Amino acid sequence: MIPMLIFMFCAALAVAGAITLIWSREPIHSALALVLVMMSLAALYLLIGAPFISAVQVIVYAGAIMVLFVFVIMLLNFGLEERTKFSKLAIPGIILAFILMAEIGWRLAHSAGGRTAPLVEASTRDLSEMLFRQYLFPFEATSILILIAVLGALVLARKES
Amino acid sequence: MELIYQHPVLVAAIIKIAVLLFIVMTALAYLTWLERKAIAHIQSRWGPYNVGAHGLLQPLADGIKFLFKEDVTPPVASKFVYTLAPFLALSLGLTSIALIPFGPTTGKNGVYLFGQPAWAVTDLNIGLLMLFAVGSLGVYGVALAGWSSNSKYPLLGGLRSSAQMVSYEVSLTMSVVGVVLVAGTLSFSELIEKQSGPFWHWNIFSLRWGGVPQIIGFICYLTAAVAETNRVPFDLPEAETELVAGFHTEYSSFKFAMFFMAEYANMITVSCLATILFLGGWLSPFPDSWHWQWFLPGAGLLALAAYCAWNTVAEMRGIARLQLGVVTLLAGGGGLFCLIPVVAEHIQGPFWFTTKILAILFFYIWMRATLPRFRYDQLMSFGWKFLLPLSIANLVITALAVVLWPLVRHG
Numbered sequence A: 001m002i003p004m005l006i007f008m009f010c011a012a013l014a015v016a017g018a019i020t021l022i023w024s025r026e027p028i029h030s031a032l033a034l035v036l037v038m039m040s041l042a043a044l045y046l047l048i049g050a051p052f053i054s055a056v057q058v059i060v061y062a063g064a065i066m067v068l069f070v071f072v073i074m075l076l077n078f079g080l081e082e083r084t085k086f087s088k089l090a091i092p093g094i095i096l097a098f099i100l101m102a103e104i105g106w107r108l109a110h111s112a113g114g115r116t117a118p119l120v121e122a123s124t125r126d127l128s129e130m131l132f133r134q135y136l137f138p139f140e141a142t143s144i145l146i147l148i149a150v151l152g153a154l155v156l157a158r159k160e161s
Numbered sequence B: 001m002e003l004i005y006q007h008p009v010l011v012a013a014i015i016k017i018a019v020l021l022f023i024v025m026t027a028l029a030y031l032t033w034l035e036r037k038a039i040a041h042i043q044s045r046w047g048p049y050n051v052g053a054h055g056l057l058q059p060l061a062d063g064i065k066f067l068f069k070e071d072v073t074p075p076v077a078s079k080f081v082y083t084l085a086p087f088l089a090l091s092l093g094l095t096s097i098a099l100i101p102f103g104p105t106t107g108k109n110g111v112y113l114f115g116q117p118a119w120a121v122t123d124l125n126i127g128l129l130m131l132f133a134v135g136s137l138g139v140y141g142v143a144l145a146g147w148s149s150n151s152k153y154p155l156l157g158g159l160r161s162s163a164q165m166v167s168y169e170v171s172l173t174m175s176v177v178g179v180v181l182v183a184g185t186l187s188f189s190e191l192i193e194k195q196s197g198p199f200w201h202w203n204i205f206s207l208r209w210g211g212v213p214q215i216i217g218f219i220c221y222l223t224a225a226v227a228e229t230n231r232v233p234f235d236l237p238e239a240e241t242e243l244v245a246g247f248h249t250e251y252s253s254f255k256f257a258m259f260f261m262a263e264y265a266n267m268i269t270v271s272c273l274a275t276i277l278f279l280g281g282w283l284s285p286f287p288d289s290w291h292w293q294w295f296l297p298g299a300g301l302l303a304l305a306a307y308c309a310w311n312t313v314a315e316m317r318g319i320a321r322l323q324l325g326v327v328t329l330l331a332g333g334g335g336l337f338c339l340i341p342v343v344a345e346h347i348q349g350p351f352w353f354t355t356k357i358l359a360i361l362f363f364y365i366w367m368r369a370t371l372p373r374f375r376y377d378q379l380m381s382f383g384w385k386f387l388l389p390l391s392i393a394n395l396v397i398t399a400l401a402v403v404l405w406p407l408v409r410h411g
Helices: A002-023 A027-047 A051-076 A090-110 A124-134 A136-157 B002-006 B008-042 B058-068 B079-098 B127-148 B152-183 B188-193 B215-228 B253-278 B291-314 B319-339 B341-346 B348-370 B376-410
Strands: none
Touching: A002 A027, A027 A051, A027 B079, A027 B127, A051 A124, A051 B127, A051 B152, A124 A136, B008 B058, B008 B079, B008 B253, B008 B348, B058 B253, B079 B127, B079 B253, B127 B152, B127 B188, B127 B253, B152 B188, B152 B215, B152 B253, B152 B376, B188 B253, B215 B253, B215 B348, B215 B376, B253 B348, B291 B319, B291 B341, B291 B348, B319 B341, B341 B348
């Protein structure tokens, strides 16, 4: 009962945040709405018994990436976003959204009516076992990709002399 | 009663949160008093003296003043974010304190409320990570306050502050990883239990078989924590000669007070964390077999009562004499209460924890009275070019030692 209520509340918050993110014309309000989405997702992770993922979600997305977003918005001081009347891309977008929703609805209707993943509390140790043994190569490859991105940013930011 | 039996965790949590909130709010108020008083005495002044004996009612007077001042919102401010920022700052500051265990959570020395450990609101097994998660959001309060005021100085102050907090958060986290590596856990109570023994087993010294001294980590942590809480000598965000009052220039009345309280709440949090990670948390520096240490809290309070009594009779006049008399009675009564053996035995944990926190807080205040402010470029290069490499070096050495110790032991 109580978990269901919490789930409903967080899910509603996440959806409301996502709608505000697109609706708002003020960049900083959009950024804050995205933070709200991240936080509600973190709460949902807690609910399914993954406290580590939840904490990392908050630290990485809400605490690091979105802070940089807010920082850049503050620094550049954008005005209000400009709106067009109608975008041609909206039509395929709406179609795709309908397909996605239909797919999710179909899957939900045909699933066994409940959760399928086992609800076990994943400890930090379990997670590191997977990350540093089973998936060590993808993990290291990802870190090298991120390093390349950092180097690229440095090269772009370097002064021409 | 039904409710208690059905949801003991929930009921215990609500009671603990209410009590902790009351204690923390009072502590915040008197921390400002302590700070003003200590700095005043270091600078050969009296500090607050007129409102209550020794200015003891000054925090109350300040609180009332904040409540009744006019709350000015600049007409050009972004109203929603402008109001949100102080709420974020204070609520996040207080949330992090709720993650801290103030005394033993297991075993016979723990105190229990409906079967739940009473000294900790919650004892998560990823407490440290959660604390950093909440702490990493703290920068929003400052950044949004600076942006939403729609004014020059707050914007500059907010930018400076968020850049500083983001930069020093890296060193702060890095300096702590060493401790986590040695202990192999993220739970606060386990981190503390692993340091048990004489005081040289605490992580800062760690002089034992298989231990790695974390003294460099401790120094890095303390420095980064000062910068993280925007305190002297890293209080660039509120350098008044350059930026008036930094990010909270446009805030008045209770919204300003909320930023103020958030700063002190953060100070308490980082002191708690330093105590837990490096100074053995609620563990006593003396061996457990020395039973006379149980009477230290009571003896300390009685000594305070004796001093207050002498002061009341010798120096106070009029209403101040009455006020200090009340303080004397409270300290004396508290002291006698703490001398009851059962009580004395069970308040050992919180007593040592509080003592260590107070020592670190005093160090903070002492620093504020002593050191001048850094220049902004000095601040940044110190953070990135000195503190971060140092904490990474500490991490590398610790990691090596953790890997090599078992080899030494087993040959």
